[in-house]
Amino acid sequence: MNSFLAELKGRQGELYHLQTRTLPVKFRSGKLESIKSEELEGLALRVIDDGRVGFATTTNVKDTRGLVGAALATATFGEKVSLAFPAQEDHPSVDTYDPAIVELSETDLVELGQDLLTRLERVSSEVDINLSINKVVETVKLTNTSGVDVEEERTRILLSVDIKKAREGDIFLLSEQSQASYLGELQVDRIANSLIQQLHWGERIVPTASKSLPVVFSPAGAICLLLPLIVGFNGKSVFMGTSPLKGRIGETAFSTDLSITDDGAIPHAVRSSSFDDEGIPTTHTPLVSSGVIEGFVYDLRAASLAGVESTGNGSRGGFRNPPRIEMSNVTISSGTHSQEEIVAKIDEGLLVESVLGLGQGNIISGQFSNNVAVAFKIERGKIVGRVKNTMIAGNAYALLKDSLIGLGNDRRCIHGMLDTPTIAVGGVNVIGQLK
Amino acid sequence: MNEKELLLQAIAGSEADYTEIRIDHEVRNQVQFQKDKLENLESSSELGGIVRCLKEGGWGIAVLNDISQLRQKIQEAERMASLVGQHSSEAAALAEVPVVQQTVHAELERDFRDVSLREKKELIASYNRILLSHDKRVVSTSARYTDSFREVTLATSEGTFIVQQVPDITLLLVAVASAGKTNIEQGFETLGSAAGFEFVLGREEQATNAAKRAVDLLSARSVDGGKYTVILDPGLAGVFIHEAFGHGCEADSLFKNERMAKIMTLGKRFGNNELNVIDDGYVPGLRGNIPYDDEGVARAKTYLIKNGILTSLLHSRETAKKMGAIPTGNARAISYEYEPIVRMTNTYIDAGVCGFDEMLAGIDKGIYAIKAYGGQTMFEQFTFSAAYAYEIVNGELGEMLKDVVLTGNVFETLRDIDMIGDDKELYGGSGGCGKGGQSPLPVTDGSPHVRITNVTIGGK
Numbered sequence: 001m002n003s004f005l006a007e008l009k010g011r012q013g014e015l016y017h018l019q020t021r022t023l024p025v026k027f028r029s030g031k032l033e034s035i036k037s038e039e040l041e042g043l044a045l046r047v048i049d050d051g052r053v054g055f056a057t058t059t060n061v062k063d064t065r066g067l068v069g070a071a072l073a074t075a076t077f078g079e080k081v082s083l084a085f086p087a088q089e090d091h092p093s094v095d096t097y098d099p100a101i102v103e104l105s106e107t108d109l110v111e112l113g114q115d116l117l118t119r120l121e122r123v124s125s126e127v128d129i130n131l132s133i134n135k136v137v138e139t140v141k142l143t144n145t146s147g148v149d150v151e152e153e154r155t156r157i158l159l160s161v162d163i164k165k166a167r168e169g170d171i172f173l174l175s176e177q178s179q180a181s182y183l184g185e186l187q188v189d190r191i192a193n194s195l196i197q198q199l200h201w202g203e204r205i206v207p208t209a210s211k212s213l214p215v216v217f218s219p220a221g222a223i224c225l226l227l228p229l230i231v232g233f234n235g236k237s238v239f240m241g242t243s244p245l246k247g248r249i250g251e252t253a254f255s256t257d258l259s260i261t262d263d264g265a266i267p268h269a270v271r272s273s274s275f276d277d278e279g280i281p282t283t284h285t286p287l288v289s290s291g292v293i294e295g296f297v298y299d300l301r302a303a304s305l306a307g308v309e310s311t312g313n314g315s316r317g318g319f320r321n322p323p324r325i326e327m328s329n330v331t332i333s334s335g336t337h338s339q340e341e342i343v344a345k346i347d348e349g350l351l352v353e354s355v356l357g358l359g360q361g362n363i364i365s366g367q368f369s370n371n372v373a374v375a376f377k378i379e380r381g382k383i384v385g386r387v388k389n390t391m392i393a394g395n396a397y398a399l400l401k402d403s404l405i406g407l408g409n410d411r412r413c414i415h416g417m418l419d420t421p422t423i424a425v426g427g428v429n430v431i432g433q434l435k
Numbered sequence: 436m437n438e439k440e441l442l443l444q445a446i447a448g449s450e451a452d453y454t455e456i457r458i459d460h461e462v463r464n465q466v467q468f469q470k471d472k473l474e475n476l477e478s479s480s481e482l483g484g485i486v487r488c489l490k491e492g493g494w495g496i497a498v499l500n501d502i503s504q505l506r507q508k509i510q511e512a513e514r515m516a517s518l519v520g521q522h523s524s525e526a527a528a529l530a531e532v533p534v535v536q537q538t539v540h541a542e543l544e545r546d547f548r549d550v551s552l553r554e555k556k557e558l559i560a561s562y563n564r565i566l567l568s569h570d571k572r573v574v575s576t577s578a579r580y581t582d583s584f585r586e587v588t589l590a591t592s593e594g595t596f597i598v599q600q601v602p603d604i605t606l607l608l609v610a611v612a613s614a615g616k617t618n619i620e621q622g623f624e625t626l627g628s629a630a631g632f633e634f635v636l637g638r639e640e641q642a643t644n645a646a647k648r649a650v651d652l653l654s655a656r657s658v659d660g661g662k663y664t665v666i667l668d669p670g671l672a673g674v675f676i677h678e679a680f681g682h683g684c685e686a687d688s689l690f691k692n693e694r695m696a697k698i699m700t701l702g703k704r705f706g707n708n709e710l711n712v713i714d715d716g717y718v719p720g721l722r723g724n725i726p727y728d729d730e731g732v733a734r735a736k737t738y739l740i741k742n743g744i745l746t747s748l749l750h751s752r753e754t755a756k757k758m759g760a761i762p763t764g765n766a767r768a769i770s771y772e773y774e775p776i777v778r779m780t781n782t783y784i785d786a787g788v789c790g791f792d793e794m795l796a797g798i799d800k801g802i803y804a805i806k807a808y809g810g811q812t813m814f815e816q817f818t819f820s821a822a823y824a825y826e827i828v829n830g831e832l833g834e835m836l837k838d839v840v841l842t843g844n845v846f847e848t849l850r851d852i853d854m855i856g857d858d859k860e861l862y863g864g865s866g867g868c869g870k871g872g873q874s875p876l877p878v879t880d881g882s883p884h885v886r887i888t889n890v891t892i893g894g895k
Contacts, residue, residue, distance in 0.1 A: 029691035031525040034494035035515040037508075038772065040483070041500050057479040059500040070478040077556045079473035106515060110522060128692045164814075166694035171814045210660065240470050241574040244617045305472075322475050357818040360809035361840060364611070365619045369893040371818035371842035389816065391842055391893030393660065397617060431660040431893050 004045060005145050007068040012048040014085050014144040016277060017041075017061070018319040024134035025109040030117055035106050042319035045071040048085075052078035055322045083304050085144040091281035093152075093274040095267040098182040101135050101155040109133050112188070116161065119192050124199060128164040133157070140277075148279035156270060157186050158416075163195060165202075172202050172386070174374055175354070176220075179270045179416035187412070198353065198374065204385035206377045208432025214349035214405060215392060215428040216342055216378070219412050221352040222420045226332070227359055228366040228396040229260070230418075233287050234325050235298035235313075239306045242364055244397060248293050253397070255404035256291040257333065264312055264328030270416040271328045278314035278323050285311045287330075291401075299325045332420040335407030339422045342406050344381040350430065351376045351383060352392065366397035391431040399425040438502075442590040445505045451488035451495075451513045453529060454592040457729060458484040458502065459771035462548065463583040466555050468563040470575045476556060483771035488512040492526025493519025496774050525691065530755040530762050532732050534594040539726045541600035543631030547582040550632045555580060558635065559606075562642045566610045569646030572653060574619075577609040578642075579865070580635060587729075595731040603722065603877050604628055605865035606635045608642050612649035620655075620837065622648030623822065625864040627722045627877060652823060655835040658892055664801040664827075665841065665890040666794050669860040671821055673880030674807035676712055677782050677868070679817035679845040680705075684714075684739050684747075685765070685777040685870075686754035688814075695814075696758070703745045706849040711785035712740040714749060716764050721781045722863025723879035729775035730766040737763045740849075751777050769873045776871050783881035787855025794854050794886045801827035802892060804839050818842040840893040848887060856883035 004015045022038040044057045045067050054075025058067045113133045120129055136156040143149045158179045165172040176195055178187040217225055237243035245253065264282030266272050275281055278300050286294040298306065299314035302325055315326035343351060355370035372390050376383045400423075408422030436444070442456050465477040486497045486508050495516030497508040520526065547555075563578035585601040605627040613619045624641040628634045667675060682688075689696040716734025717724050726734055730752050738746050750758070751766035754777060766775035795803075803825045810819030820840045826833040860881055867875025 029525075031691070032493070032519050032523040033525075033527070034496055034774070035519055036496035036498065036774070037511050037515065038498040039500070039504075039508075040498065040772070042481075055475060055477045057477070057481075059481045059483055066480070070480070074476045074478050074552060077473075077552050078476050106518060110518070126694075128694070164692065164695065166692070166698060168698065171695075171698070173813045240611075241613060242611045242619060244619060320479065320481075322477065356813055356816060356842070357809060357811040357820065357840070360811070360818075361820040362620060362838065364621070365617045367838060369820070369838055369840040371816060371840075371893070373813050373816070389842065389844060389891065391660065391818075391840065391891065393838075393840075393893050395617070429660065431891065 002143055003064045004068060005143060007064050008047060008145065012085055012145050014046045016044040016316065016319060017141040019139045021137045022134055023106060023109060024132055025106060025113055027113055027117060027131040030121060030129050032110060043067060044319045046322065047071045047075050048081065048083065049075040051080050053081050053083065054078045057320050081304065083300055085146045086148060086279050088147045088149065089281055091274065094265045094272050094282065096152065096154040096181055096272055098155045100183040101157055102137055104135050109135065116188055116192060120195060123196050126165050130162040133159045142275065142279045144279060150275050150279060152274055154273065156181055157183060159186060159188065159191065161191060161195065170205065174198050181270050181272065182268050185268060201376050201383050202386040205388055206385035208377060208387045208390045208430060210431045212427050213430045214346050214424060214426045216346065216349060216351045216422060216424040218339065218351065218353050218422055219410065219420050220414050221354055222423045223358060223414060223418065224352065224355050224368055224370060225396045225400060225423055226418060226420060228363050230327055230330065231364055233296050235296040235306060236302040236325050238296050239302055244365065245293060249295065251293055252291045253293050254288055254291040254400050257404055257407060258288055258291055258400060259333040260288040261286050261331050262297050262327050262329065263331065266329050269329040270413065276312040276314045277316040278310065280310045280312040280314060282312040282328060297325055297327060299323050327417060330418045333407060334409050334411050334421050336409055337406060339408050339410050342408055342422060342424050343378055343383065346378045347380060349378040350387065351378055366395045368396060369393035387432065389433060393429040399428065403427045438588065441505065442588065445509055446590055446592050448506055449488065449509050449513060449592060451490040451516055453489040454509065455487045456484060456590050457771060458588045459585055461583055461585045463581065464552065464555060465581045466559045467577065467579040468559055469577050471567065476552065478552065485771045485774065486512045487774055488516040489527060490516035491520025493517065493523055494527060495519060498772055527753050528756045529752040532752060532762055535727060535731050535733065536596050539599040541602045543602055544633045545631040547604055547632040548584055562608055562638060565639055565642035566608060566646045569610065569643060570612065570650045572612045572614055572650050573610050573646055574613045575611040577607065579607040581605045589729065589731050591731060597727050597731050599727060602629050604630055604634050606638060607865040608645045610646040610649040612653050614653045618653055620649050620652035622646060622652065625866065627863040627865045628720060629722050629724050630720055648823060651835055652837050655823065655837040657838045658802065658824065658836045660893050662889055663892050664798050664886065664888045666801065666803045666884055666886050668805040668884060669858065669882045670806045670862050671804050672784060672882030672885045673862055674810050674819055676784050676882055677779060677878065677880040678810040678812045678819060680712060680849065681714065681779045681782045682812050683814055683845065684749050686748040686750045686758060687777040690754040690757045699745065699748060701745055701747065704743055705740055705745050705846065706743045706852055708742045709787045709855050710740055710743045710849065710852060711738065713738055713785055714779050714782045716780045718781050718861065721861060721879045722877045723779065723781035725767065725780055728764045728766045729768045732762045732764040732766065734764045749777050749779065751775060767876060769876050773873050776873065778870065778876055779868065779878050781861060781879040783859065783861055784855065784883065784885060786857050786859040786883045789854045789856050791856060791884055794856065794884060795827060796830045798827045798830055802836065802839060803827055803832060804841060815844050815846060817845050842891050842893060848890065851888045852885050853888055854886035856885065859883040
């Protein structure tokens with residue numbers, strides 16, 4: 001037992017120790033601007049004293065007395081919980097560590113970024129490109145007074161590109177990201193090809209009418225429809241009654257083409273780990289099977305409130321925060337057609353790559369109403385140009401139940417957590433410039 | 436060796452053209468209730484530092500928690516700065532600024548560090564009870580209190596040595612009401628200030644308002660999408676000017692891009708003569724205050740728009756040097772983990788002369804949009820959603836509306852502001868501003884009521 005847990009003198013406790021090394025390299029307007037080396041370390045101590053929970057964090061990893069004292073002080077006024085820290089369980093470990101990422105030097109990262117920049121700059125002299133590339137190596141150690149004593153190293157590489165094409169009266173902004181746990185899975189080519197394609201489609205600006213239209217959400221754009229579900233399938237929201245899915249397990253709430261799972265144990269996936277931030281083994285959790293609601297995701301606290309088991313979705317997002325529920329890797333079922341084939345069947349509609357103001361508004365109800373950031377007009381099955389100052393509005397739950405046109409076969413991971421194909425839905429309220 | 440000696444000695448050992456070290460000590464508390472449960476009660480402390488070196492025109496940065504490693508980290512930052520400098524054809528340089536040696540103490544009426552956890556918990560519990568008990572349809576709540584007291588030390592190789600105490604206190608009160616499956620609405624009040632514990636006392640009325648609004652919104656009508664004349668309340672107008680215009684004035688998005696810089700040329704007309712937009716680094720008590728920014732540059736009151744004309748941008752030392760401007764004290768970092776980037780402080784539309792009734796008169800069919808859920812901008816395009824709204828019919832306020840999302844082109848929208856109220860208010864919320872991965876940064880936004888023609892509203 002480490003000194004922190006020993007200092008608790010028989011009370012229940014859990015120590016989370018996070019060490020993070022990152023190396024972000026930034027290019028601005030096509031030029032290398034900065035390299036940063038980050039080495040961070042922090043501790044979080046959660047205690048249960050006389051049934052009451054307390055929490056404290058520190059960056060002083062030697063300050064046993066200070067951290068234990070702060071955590072116990074909060075426990076004096078803490079909530080009475082029926083929470084118990086888990087015992088150690090044997091479970092297979094998940095691949096989350098790529099030595100090739102650890103070995104990347106700052107020069108390697110600079111070259112990786114410079115190669116992509118050169119490719120993009122060849123396409124148009126008018127573009128202004130910001131690019132960042134970052135490698136992350138973390139070590140998580142989790143110990144508790146019930147016997148959990150685990151440690152894992154995880155790697156990640158992140159690449160993001162922003163392109164500005166500015167003309168008087170029109171500024172076209174595009175962005176693409178890729179994240180991977182293994183270097184070989186970083187999608188550099190896909191980023192380049194996608195940006196080049198969008199720049200080409202965006203050359204011409206076309207007007208949009210205000211009417212109900214089919215909308216094809218690319219994998220990146222699909223977050224607009226899926227974000228309300230990420231909130232809705234959170235076991236805490238369900239327990240609190242703020243999720244519209246409460247009490248609806250077994251109900252066909254979505255199109256029968258739609259299946260959704262959460263899985264924190266997929267080898268190589270960006271948010272995979274062998275255990276969650278509370279020491280629970282990660283697992284596969286079906287959320288929707290052929291349209292039917294199957295389950296929700298839980299951490300220890302929400303699970304104890306709801307009288308269910310944790311699904312291994314306790315997540316801290318750094319050492320500073322207490323655990324809370326987060327999806328791990330969410331996978332949306334695939335269809336059989338390519339995005340091009342889906343677009344080809346649409347007489348008039350939009351292809352949406354990204355929206356502005358994601359998540360603002362009444363997200364719990366599924367309602368969205370967003371200005372498109374990057375979107376293109378579809379006429380007679382073809383992309384005819386880019387649309388601007390156009391809003392799309394609808395309800396994600398209603399659209400994914402009654403108006404699903406199709407799912408693409410082009411599934412990919414966006415925002416490091418959502419593996420989704422193109423999703424086409426009908427009957428989206430579009431507000432454009434034409435009457 | 437004390438911390439000051441440690442910093443000065445480390446800087447003296449640096450061979451870079453410019454070296455700065457920023458050390459951040461923080462203590463913070465959080466109390467959060469969710470529904471009828473205490474969700475989190477937390478007491479934390481943190482110490483960390485950042486080193487930034489400029490060498491051969493390149494930036495090298497190192498971040499650490501273990502301050503004893505400072506000398507090694509400076510060498511690492513120097514090495515990376517050289518690598519950047521040798522690789523890039525674009526050399527960074529810094530505008531000259533006065534050397535400052537100063538200690539800035541926070542003056543708090545009632546220092547929240549001296550308030551017991553018990554008192555903090557009981558106060559927030561009392562607000563949570565108001566939220567929960569207002570109406571049976573309130574199904575969930577969130578009442579969150581945070582306080583943070585930072586002592587930030589900045590030392591540079593030019594001789595600047597500044598110690599600043601930075602207090603921050605916030606309160607977020609949210610009620611969620613439900614009337615069946617998908618009819619779920621939120622009401623919230625969000626408060627933040629560079630003040631003491633007195634700031635969060637006596638907020639019972641705000642708690643009641645949040646709960647009442649959530650319930651009222653259950654029966655509010657969804658707005659019909661279309662173009663309207665809109666009156667923005669000071670809260671929403673403040674978010675608009677921050678999101679849609681303020682970010683565009685941040686010179687770091689322009690200084691290496693001639694096409695973008697041309698769009699934001701000083702002297703251009705952006706609005707009518709009555710329009711004045713200001714970023715002010717110090718207004719007593721406000722959340723966005725910074726006496727000195729994270730490059731040691733003193734605060735300024737910067738007119739971004741004066742009488743409708745663009746008169747200044749917001750600068751760091753690097754953008755000012757490149758663009759031939761004077762640094763405005765807007766280089767800010769949210770913590771020791773980050774290098775300073777160009778950010779706003781307290782940003783507002785200055786008061787005009789119109790009364791609210793004057794604005795209403797003459798609107799046949801319009802919308803009065805109040806408070807912001809959030810907003811985002813992609814340079815010229817903006818979008819933000821109102822927490823709630825009322826319709827305006829024949830010059831009078833009508834029924835409550837929901838799902839009101841405003842969007843448009845910022846340049847057109849600024850020109851379409853046709854009336855500016857005489858009732859300026861400034862708000863520091865409990866959240867903050869996000870940019871370049873740095874969020875939340877404490878800022879304040881504000882405005883009087885403003886009337887804008889031709890605003891696109893997206894509804895259901």
